[in-house]
Amino acid sequence: AQRVTQPEKLLSVFKGAPVELKCNYSYSGSPELFWYVQYSRQRLQLLLRHISRESIKGFTADLNKGETSFHLKKPFAQEEDSAMYYCALTGRGRDDKIIFGKGTRLHILP
Amino acid sequence: DVKVTQSSRYLVKRTGEKVFLECVQDMDHENMFWYRQDPGLGLRLIYFSYDVKMKEKGDIPEGYSVSREKKERFSLILESASTNQTSMYLCASTNPGTLPDTQYFGPGTRLTVL
Numbered sequence: 001a002q003r004v005t006q007p008e009k010l011l012s013v014f015k016g017a018p019v020e021l022k023c024n025y026s027y028s029g030s031p032e033l034f035w036y037v038q039y040s041r042q043r044l045q046l047l048l049r050h051i052s053r054e055s056i057k058g059f060t061a062d063l064n065k066g067e068t069s070f071h072l073k074k075p076f077a078q079e080e081d082s083a084m085y086y087c088a089l090t091g092r093g094r095d096d097k098i099i100f101g102k103g104t105r106l107h108i109l110p
Numbered sequence: 111d112v113k114v115t116q117s118s119r120y121l122v123k124r125t126g127e128k129v130f131l132e133c134v135q136d137m138d139h140e141n142m143f144w145y146r147q148d149p150g151l152g153l154r155l156i157y158f159s160y161d162v163k164m165k166e167k168g169d170i171p172e173g174y175s176v177s178r179e180k181k182e183r184f185s186l187i188l189e190s191a192s193t194n195q196t197s198m199y200l201c202a203s204t205n206p207g208t209l210p211d212t213q214y215f216g217p218g219t220r221l222t223v224l
Contacts, residue, residue, distance in 0.1 A: 009150060034212070044153075044200060044215040086152060097168070098213060100145075102152035 002027050004087050004101035012107045013077045021072040021104050023061075023087030031089040033063055033070040036100070038084045047072075047085070057081070082108045113137070114216040116201055122222045129188040131219050133201030140205055142184035143213065144168075144176065147198040159184055191223045 003026040013019050025031065035047040048056045050063040050070060061072045070087060084105050090098040117132035133142065143158040145168075155168030157176040165176050173195060177185045184203075188195055198220050202213040 006152075036213075043217045044202075046212040049212065097155060097158065098143075100153040102150065 002089070002099055004089055004099050006085075006087055006101035006104045008104045009102070010105045010107065012109055014109045015079055016076050019072075019074040019077045019081065019106065021085050021087075021106065023070045023072065023101060025068050025070065025087075025089050027068075027089055027091070029091060031091060033061070034088045034090075034098075035059070035061055035070075035072050036086040036088055038086070039080075040083070044086070077108050079108045079110065082106055114201060114203055114214050116199075116216040116219050118219050119217060120220050120222075122224065123188075123191050124224050125192060127188075127191050127223075129191050129221065129223075131186040131188075131199055131201075131221070133184045133186070133203075133216055134182055135184075135203040135214070136182065137203070137205070137214075138181065139203035139214075140181070141203060142178065143202045143204075144174075144184065144186045145200045145202065146170070147200055147218070153200065156186065191221075193223050195221065196223045197221060 005024045007022050033050040036044050037047040038044045048054055059074045061070050063070050084103050086103045087101040088098050090096045114135045123129050144156045145153045147153050154170050156174050157168050159165045159178045162181050175187045198218050200218050201216040204213045
């Protein structure tokens with residue numbers, strides 16, 4: 001079954017501390033992985049995708065095919081990182097749907 | 111810049127009413143989606159459409175229908191609203207290319223059914 005699991009509903013981290021938002025997936029094939037973010041009172045938007053191998057707002061995510069994980073990391077948390085984060089995957093087919101995890105709310109403590 | 115707009119930010123309806131949620135995108139995207147977003151449940155796909163007049167059921171289509179008469183517009187219809195349909199509704203669009211594209215989301219419609 002195709003599934004995205006985010007084990008933490010809420011993660012509280014002190015400002016300046018490292019952040020790791022966990023994401024594990026189950027997919028038969030080679031998926032594309034994404035992280036989406038929703039800041040307070042803003043629309044859901046793409047943060048980064050694994051194929052781009054980019055760092056956005058200091059966040060990175062590495063696809064670990066052996067562990068079927070795509071954890072989101074940032075070395076030093078900032079207060080503006082407080083938001084809802086969704087891990088998502090889709091297949092490589094033209095009409096493949098995107099599957100979202102249930103989300104993790106990141107709360108940065110001052 | 112892709113723009114996805116939704117007709118209302120907040121909507122309050124009564125049980126049994128017929129409700130229309132409209133979504134418009136201005137980037138000629140082929141694919142459009144309707145999700146509902148609930149705390150602890152994440153985003154759940156209701157319906158999606160790959161082309162005009164085409165529609166596919168998502169994971170939770172019961173109680174909903176959709177209409178796509180024009181490429182830029184995708185409507186979600188609640189034939190007879192019920193209190194368990196109180197939720198945040200998100201519309202999204204994407205254009206399939208050689209690689210899976212990102213989804214562009216609208217601002218959401220918070221629907222309350224009394």
